[in-house]
Amino acid sequence: MSVLEASVLEADAEPPRIALVGNPNCGKTALFNALTGSRQKVANYPGVTVERKVGHFLSPGGRRVQVIDLPGTYSLRARSPDEEVTRDVVLGRFAHEDSPDVLVCVADATNLRLNLRLVIELKRLGRPIVLALNMMDVADKRGCRIDAAALSAALGVPVVPTVAVRRGGIRGLLDQLDRTMAVAHADAPALCGWSEPSSHDLRAYHQEVEAILARSLRDAGAPPLMTRRVDALLLHPLFGLGFLFLVLFLMFQAVFAWAEAPMSLIDGAITALNGAVAAALPDGALRSLLTDGIIAGVGSVVIFLPQILVLFFFIQVLEDTGYLARAAFLLDRLMGGVGLHGRAFIPLLSSFACAVPGIMAARTIENRADRLATIMIAPLMTCSARLPVYTLLIAAFVPDQRVLGGMVGLPGLVMFALYTIGILSALTVAFVLKRTVFKGAREPLLMELPAYRVPSPRNVAIGLLERARIFLARAGTIIFSIMVVLWFLASFPGAPEGATDPAIHYSLAGMLGHALAPLLAPIGFNWQIAIALVPGIAAREVAVAALGTVYALSETGGALESSLAGLLAADWGLPTALAMLAWYVFAPQCVSTLAVVKRETNSWFWMAAMIAYMALLAYAAAFVTFRVASALLGG
Amino acid sequence: MSKYPAPPGDIRLASLRKGQPAHVTGVDEGAVATTLPAGELERRMIEMGLVEGARIEILHEGFPGRDPIAVRVNEHTVAMRRAEARAIRVAPV
Numbered sequence: 001m002s003v004l005e006a007s008v009l010e011a012d013a014e015p016p017r018i019a020l021v022g023n024p025n026c027g028k029t030a031l032f033n034a035l036t037g038s039r040q041k042v043a044n045y046p047g048v049t050v051e052r053k054v055g056h057f058l059s060p061g062g063r064r065v066q067v068i069d070l071p072g073t074y075s076l077r078a079r080s081p082d083e084e085v086t087r088d089v090v091l092g093r094f095a096h097e098d099s100p101d102v103l104v105c106v107a108d109a110t111n112l113r114l115n116l117r118l119v120i121e122l123k124r125l126g127r128p129i130v131l132a133l134n135m136m137d138v139a140d141k142r143g144c145r146i147d148a149a150a151l152s153a154a155l156g157v158p159v160v161p162t163v164a165v166r167r168g169g170i171r172g173l174l175d176q177l178d179r180t181m182a183v184a185h186a187d188a189p190a191l192c193g194w195s196e197p198s199s200h201d202l203r204a205y206h207q208e209v210e211a212i213l214a215r216s217l218r219d220a221g222a223p224p225l226m227t228r229r230v231d232a233l234l235l236h237p238l239f240g241l242g243f244l245f246l247v248l249f250l251m252f253q254a255v256f257a258w259a260e261a262p263m264s265l266i267d268g269a270i271t272a273l274n275g276a277v278a279a280a281l282p283d284g285a286l287r288s289l290l291t292d293g294i295i296a297g298v299g300s301v302v303i304f305l306p307q308i309l310v311l312f313f314f315i316q317v318l319e320d321t322g323y324l325a326r327a328a329f330l331l332d333r334l335m336g337g338v339g340l341h342g343r344a345f346i347p348l349l350s351s352f353a354c355a356v357p358g359i360m361a362a363r364t365i366e367n368r369a370d371r372l373a374t375i376m377i378a379p380l381m382t383c384s385a386r387l388p389v390y391t392l393l394i395a396a397f398v399p400d401q402r403v404l405g406g407m408v409g410l411p412g413l414v415m416f417a418l419y420t421i422g423i424l425s426a427l428t429v430a431f432v433l434k435r436t437v438f439k440g441a442r443e444p445l446l447m448e449l450p451a452y453r454v455p456s457p458r459n460v461a462i463g464l465l466e467r468a469r470i471f472l473a474r475a476g477t478i479i480f481s482i483m484v485v486l487w488f489l490a491s492f493p494g495a496p497e498g499a500t501d502p503a504i505h506y507s508l509a510g511m512l513g514h515a516l517a518p519l520l521a522p523i524g525f526n527w528q529i530a531i532a533l534v535p536g537i538a539a540r541e542v543a544v545a546a547l548g549t550v551y552a553l554s555e556t557g558g559a560l561e562s563s564l565a566g567l568l569a570a571d572w573g574l575p576t577a578l579a580m581l582a583w584y585v586f587a588p589q590c591v592s593t594l595a596v597v598k599r600e601t602n603s604w605f606w607m608a609a610m611i612a613y614m615a616l617l618a619y620a621a622a623f624v625t626f627r628v629a630s631a632l633l634g635g
Numbered sequence: 636m637s638k639y640p641a642p643p644g645d646i647r648l649a650s651l652r653k654g655q656p657a658h659v660t661g662v663d664e665g666a667v668a669t670t671l672p673a674g675e676l677e678r679r680m681i682e683m684g685l686v687e688g689a690r691i692e693i694l695h696e697g698f699p700g701r702d703p704i705a706v707r708v709n710e711h712t713v714a715m716r717r718a719e720a721r722a723i724r725v726a727p728v
Contacts, residue, residue: 074682074683075682077678077682079679110710111710111711112710113684113709113710114683114684114708114709114710114711117682117684197678198674198678199662199674199677199678199681202678202681202682202686203681203686203687206681206684206686210688220710223707223710227712228694231694231695231705232695235695235697235705237696237697237698237699238698240698241698325714328714329697329703329705329714330697330698332697332703332714332716333697333698333699333700333702333703342703342714440670444667444669444671444676444679444715444716444718444719445703445714445715445716445719446679446680446683446713446714446715446719447713447714447715448683448711448712448713448714449705449712449713449714450711450712
């Protein structure tokens with residue numbers, strides 16, 4: 001056989017697939033990163049609304065191995081959509097995809113008792129298993145001594161000690177995987193049937209674990225005293241809540257402060273690119289599509305990348321340290337007041353950057369009613385895309401005065417009020433939903449509080465890179481296509497000869513805006529706003545650019561905002577501006593959010609329900625604001 | 636069915652004092668109002684290590700109403716609400 005033939009055969013053969021399975025907080029993702037480095041991506045299963053993390057590596061034996069990182073779970077009896085992914089991949093229930101060739105069980109060595117229970121459950125499946133005994137460094141430090149050979153003998157599976165965060169023991173794991181895969185390929189045992197274990201079975205598994213530990217655990221070691229001492233402070237009713245709010249405050253400060261410089265860099269780059277394209281192309285539809293449509297449109301979304309990354313940096317670090325679980329603990333009772341689960345905290349927090357990742361984070365909530373309630377209110381959290389609109393209107397209408405004894409600026413106070421209104425209305429909507437549509441007792445809280453850990457910079461960096469990739473891919477696909485459609489709506493048909501109004505006035509978007517104008521008149525919106533709201537459907541911040549177009553301005557970025565602010569201040573009354581702010585707190589906007597709601601709930605109904613309730617709230621809020629402000633100001 | 640007989644005076648985790656070590660003598664989900672299917676809460680608790688013989692201790696209490704509670708279960712810590720902690724029978728040691 002020639003070399004060429006051999007390589008063709010090699011390429012034809014399905015690469016071996018291994019899956020990482022383990023409890024949450026066992027360091028599974030760190031191990032995945034250690035194995036694959038940056039050779040990983042988030043992929044979708046064809047036809048189902050499920051994402052999976054896939055990567056690959058080259059084993060010492062020369063095999064190209066595919067690795068799947070599965071969401072952490074305590075049991076194959078899946079309770080949340082996340083855990084269902086784990087169950088279905090392990091059991092090979094996805095069409096066109098067999099069960100993985102080898103299951104790598106990842107176990108926290110400091111907490112073997114709980115982790116081994118899942119291993120026992122997985123062992124029943126009869127698939128080849130390798131146990132990665134992770135976090136051995138922490139176990140050593142606490143004086144926990146495990147006899148790996150005895151554990152392997154008692155369990156009947158190979159055991160490899162690892163320290164995934166420092167890439168320790170990876171070589172040993174790779175060698176073991178090569179040995180296991182060689183055997184697995186020779187006589188791959190079929191997947192045994194799986195049925196939900198009864199409580200009786202579960203107790204039997206625990207007894208099995210106790211028997212195994214009696215033979216392999218030489219010294220259980222000391223409990224994590226440091227974690228207890230820190231928790232005595234951080235879970236303290238007063239100090240703990242104070243600390244949580246301090247963390248959140250710092251986080252939002254950083255989102256704005258740290259992101260400012262990169263955002264103006266991106267802004268400059270987009271303006272430069274736009275200028276270059278405009279200079280290179282002759283005037284016409286193509287130039288307009290490229291500059292006004294694609295570069296300006298996609299650029300207006302990409303500019304939020306720094307803010308989203310700063311926010312996710314904080315969320316990732318808080319999660320890796322183990323603090324996010326504490327935040328859910330601290331807020332469980334308070335959020336329970338409106339019927340939300342403590343776990344809803346993380347999706348809602350993410351929604352301050354963007355509702356899309358926020359809604360996706362709701363997957364960790366087990367109960368469907370709880371999850372739906374969280375998804376429905378997530379867009380009420382003020383996402384970063386509302387900021388340009390708020391900034392513009394505040395700059396135009398709110399005088400830059402110091403209030404409260406010169407301590408606080410009035411513009412900042414108004415901004416804070418808008419955020420607060422968003423949060424309060426989210427809680428109110430949740431309260432109403434949980435008492436009407438999603439009635440029923442709250443899902444029980446049973447959540448592990450992992451020992452505190454210093455996060456690994458490498459893992460945080462890989463996580464952020466993944467976020468950036470997903471966000472940019474979205475900007476490059478969905479948002480790109482919407483921008484093209486909107487550009488078309490705003491450009492055709494063109495202005496007639498000798499037209500006095502800006503071209504958008506005569507376009508399809510203009511007609512739509514004029515048609516909507518009577519409907520929006522009661523809330524104080526003029527036809528210019530009505531037109532700007534049409535492209536604003538794609539992404540809220542685009543409304544600013546659209547207002548610029550309507551008011552026939554040619555500047556972009558900061559220049560646009562400052563000159564537009566002056567124009568608006570002259571053209572609009574204060575009641576209209578306030579009504580517009582109120583509208584933007586609630587408006588059911590950005591198609592990306594609606595698309596992700598459809599995907600995550602797997603239902604058009606909930607997406608329609610979200611549009612309906614938010615549109616109603618937005619209209620009502622703007623109406624009341626406009627009327628009250630008009631009456632008070634004598635307008 | 637338990638080999639850890641309940642002591643006289645049925646004590647539940649929900650009423651255990653903070654810092655008082657105990658061990659689990661039984662799981663009785665009948666004591667909790669839940670919308671979950673029968674047997675589900677019991678199984679979830681066992682999966683989190685709350686099984687007969689487990690050494691437990693309330694480490695921290697939430698706010699307001701000293702709820703939820705952070706419970707040490709053998710080597711790990713589980714956060715739960717007092718309402719569900721009523722399902723766990725305990726014997727102080």
